[in-house]
C-alpha cells in the first residue's frame with residue numbers, strides 16, 4: 136500500500152525524529168526557567184529552532200511565534216484582531232470560500248459577533264482572482280486572509296499580487312501557508328504579508344506544532360491580542376510551556392527544507408509526471424480538476440468519470456491511501472466545498488479524489504499500487 140495523503144499529514148522525516156529523540160533523552164527543562172542550566176539548554180534549543188524558521192522565510196527571528204499548528208495560528212489571527220476592531224471600529228474581513236475550516240469556521244463565529252465577512256469564490260480553475268478581492272475592499276476592511284496553496288486541489292493562489300497591492304494600504308494581509316511552507320520557499324521569501332500560518336507536520340516535522348509569523352514592518356507591537364491567558368511565553372501571543380522537542384523538530388524540518396526544497400520539488404514533479412503518464416495510458420475516462428499550470432507538484436485532484444469516490448476509496452484502500460474532500464470533512468461524506476465553490480457539477484465532485492505525495496514517496500511503489508487503482512477504475516467504467 137502506498138501513502139498518498141501527504142496534504143492531510145506527511146510522515147515525519149527520520150532525521151527530524153532522531154533529533155527529537157536526542158532532545159527528549161536529554162533532560163528537558165522548562166525553556167522559561169532562568170534559575171538552572173536545564174532551562175537555559177532548553178531555551179537555546181528553542182531559539183535555534185526559531186532561527187531555522189526565520190531563515191527559511193528570510194524574516195527576523197522575533198517575528199516567529201510558536202503555536203500548536205496552523206489551526207491555532209489562524210484562530211489567533213482572526214480572534215486576536217478583535218482588539219483592533221475596538222480601537223479602529225473596523226469590522227470587515229475578506230477571505231475566500233476555499234480556505235481551510237480553521238479560517239471558515241472562525242470567520243463564521245466572528246460573523247455571529249457582528250463582523251462583516253466577504254467570501255470570494257474561486258474561478259473554475261480553483262484560483263481566486265485578485266481583482267475580486269480588491270473590489271471588495273472598504274474603508275472598514277481590517278483584514279484580507281487568503282491561503283497560499285489550496286489543500287484539496289494544490290492550486291497556487293495569487294498571493295504575490297494581493298500582497299503587493301495591499302502593502303501600502305491600511306489593511307492587514309494574512310496568508311495561510313500551511314501547504315506551501317518549506318516547499319514554495321523562493322515565493323514565500325519575497326511575499327509581502329503581515330501574518331502567516333503554518334504546521335510542521337506538512338513538511339516532515341511532528342504533529343502538534345507550528346508557527347504564526349507576525350511581521351514587524353508596519354507596527355511595533357503584534358497586531359493580535361492573545362486569545363488564551365497564561366504565562367509570558369511567546370511574548371504572551373501564545374502562553375503555555377513551550378514543547379521543546381516539538382519545536383526542535385519543527386526547526387530541524389525547516390533546516391532540511393532550506394537545503395533540500397529544490398531537490399524535493401524535482402522529486403515531486405517526477406512522481407506527478409509518472410502519475411499523469413499512467414493516467415494517460417490507463418484507458419480510463421478522467422479529468423484533472425484545476426489547472427496544472429498553477430498547481431504545486433505534489434497534488435493531483437482527479438475525477439474518474441462515473442465512479443463514486445467513496446466506493447473507489449473503499450475498494451482500493453489496500454493499494455493507495457487517498458482522500459476526497461479534506462481530511463477534516465472525511466468522517467462522513469459531504470461533497471467537497473472547495474470543488475463546489477469552483478462550480479464543478481455535482482457528479483464530477485462525487486467522482487473526485489485527491490492524491491498527494493512527498494519527496495520521500497517511493498515512485499516504484501506508486502507505479503504498482505496506483506496502477507492497481509487504475510485497473511479497478513477501468514473495470515468499473
Ligand code: PMP
Nearest residue numbers: 204205206235237286311313334
Ligand atoms: N490550513 C491549511 C491550508 C491546511 O491544509 C491545514 C491542514 N489540513 C490547516 C490549515 C490546519 O492545520 P493543523 O490541522 O495542523 O492545525
